[in-house]
Amino acid sequence: MVEIDFTRLLIAERDAEEKVEDAKKRAEEIIRKAQEEAEKIVKMKSTIDEEKIREEVEKTPYEELENFRKDLLKRLEEFSKVIDENRENIRRDILMRTLGVEI
Amino acid sequence: MSIEEKEILNALIREIEEAAEEEVKKILNEAKEQAKKILEEAEKRALEEKKRREDEARRRFRIDVLKKIAYKRLEYRRKYLIEKYKMIMELVEDIRRSITREAETRSDNYYRGLKNLLKEAIENIEKNDLIIVFNKRDEENIRILLKDLLKFFKEKGRNLNVTLSPDLPEGEYGVVVRSSDEKEYFVNTLSTRFKYFIDERLPLLLYIKSR
Numbered sequence: 001m002v003e004i005d006f007t008r009l010l011i012a013e014r015d016a017e018e019k020v021e022d023a024k025k026r027a028e029e030i031i032r033k034a035q036e037e038a039e040k041i042v043k044m045k046s047t048i049d050e051e052k053i054r055e056e057v058e059k060t061p062y063e064e065l066e067n068f069r070k071d072l073l074k075r076l077e078e079f080s081k082v083i084d085e086n087r088e089n090i091r092r093d094i095l096m097r098t099l100g101v102e103i
Numbered sequence: 104m105s106i107e108e109k110e111i112l113n114a115l116i117r118e119i120e121e122a123a124e125e126e127v128k129k130i131l132n133e134a135k136e137q138a139k140k141i142l143e144e145a146e147k148r149a150l151e152e153k154k155r156r157e158d159e160a161r162r163r164f165r166i167d168v169l170k171k172i173a174y175k176r177l178e179y180r181r182k183y184l185i186e187k188y189k190m191i192m193e194l195v196e197d198i199r200r201s202i203t204r205e206a207e208t209r210s211d212n213y214y215r216g217l218k219n220l221l222k223e224a225i226e227n228i229e230k231n232d233l234i235i236v237f238n239k240r241d242e243e244n245i246r247i248l249l250k251d252l253l254k255f256f257k258e259k260g261r262n263l264n265v266t267l268s269p270d271l272p273e274g275e276y277g278v279v280v281r282s283s284d285e286k287e288y289f290v291n292t293l294s295t296r297f298k299y300f301i302d303e304r305l306p307l308l309l310y311i312k313s314r
Contacts, residue, residue, distance in 0.1 A: 005112055012116040016123030023127035027134030034138030038145030045149035048156045057164040061172050068176060072183040082309065083190055087197070090308050094198045097304065098296045099205060099216030100223070100277070 191309070195301055202293055206276040209240070213276070217241065218248045220296075221278050224289040225256065225263070230282035232264045237278050239269035245278075 083090075096102040205213045225233065237245050249265060256263050264283075271279065277296065281288035 005108070008112055009115055009119075012119045016119050016126075019123045020126050020130070023130040027130045030131070030134040030138050031141065034141040038141050038148075041142065041145040042149045042152060045146070046152035046156060048153060048160060050160055053157060053160045054164045057161050058168045061165075061168050065172050065175055065179075069179050072179055076183055076186055079187060079309075080190055083194055086308070087194060090194065090305070091198045091201055093308060094297070094300045094304060095201050095205065096212070096216075097300050098198075098202050098293055099212050100219040100291070100296070101212050101216045 191305075195305070198301075199297065202297060206293060209244075214244055214248075217244065217277070218252070220291040221245070221248055221280070222252055222255070224278055224280035224291040225252065227289040228280055228282055228287045230284065230287060231261055232266075232283035234266045234268050234281050234283055235278055236268045236270050236281070238271040238273070238276055241276070242267065242269050 204210075221235070224235075235245065235249075245267065253263055253265070266283070271277075271292065275292055275294060277292035277294075279288065279290050279292060
């Protein structure tokens with residue numbers, strides 16, 4: 001009959017369990033570090049350049065505003081030109097109608 | 104312990120050790136795999152968060168800039184309208200001065216016009232008993248013009264009975280004709296006509312010319 005030395009066997013089992021436990025702790029450490037790294041990644045890579053965005057966003061409306069201002073100036077110049085070129089005709093038209101020369 | 108027993112024991116210990124190593128390997132691999140997923144997920148989350156922040160910033164800046172621009176647009180338009188108004192008022196004053204000059208110097212145009220104003224006013228009153236109100240300075244000319252006009256209307260079948268009233272205020276020109284019973288009147292003063300033509304005719308002239 002074969003007799004087994006259970007003491008060595010128990011020691012081996014305990015060592016094995018310790019290794020597994022140690023591995024579990026290392027695994028937890030790996031995950032914890034990954035989570036820390038993940039937080040850093042989210043923080044770092046989600047940072048935005050607000051000034052750059054502001055410049056981008058403001059560029060088109062300010063260009064449109066400048067065009068609007070130029071357009072009004074142009075319209076004013078044209079209107080002034082119309083008045084100057086036709087001042088005499090307009091003046092005469094209203095004058096004659098007001099006086100009643102032209103009813 | 105026999106050799107056979109030793110071999111059995113060693114085999115059992117190896118088996119336990121191998122199982123433990125396998126378990127350790129499995130645990131560590133799973134942990135590494137999970138860590139990799141966590142990092143990948145973080146990259147993805149970072150991109151989403153960045154996009155969300157950028158969108159939010161764009162929306163905020165757009166609102167800010169649109170507010171500022173709306174004020175600026177209003178300011179530009181207000182300045183534009185003020186300048187345009189000044190040009191128009193300068194023209195209006197120019198015309199007003201011309202009219203006053205014609206009236207005060209009693210030019211030919213003024214008297215030619217006065218006859219038309221008087222005729223138009225009378226034509227617009229149905230009654231034949233009339234009161235004609237005018238500027239005292241025009242009295243002599245009104246009397247001369249009326250001779251022709253009374254004749255003219257008589258030929259048209261209207262026998263007019265006219266009372267002259269030189270009561271138009273100083274600085275006012277043209278005529279006001281009203282029926283003696285005061286039920287009808289027609290204001291044909293230069294100031295009234297001027298206002299009418301500035302309101303009705305000038306925009307038309309400017310519109311046509313500026314097209």
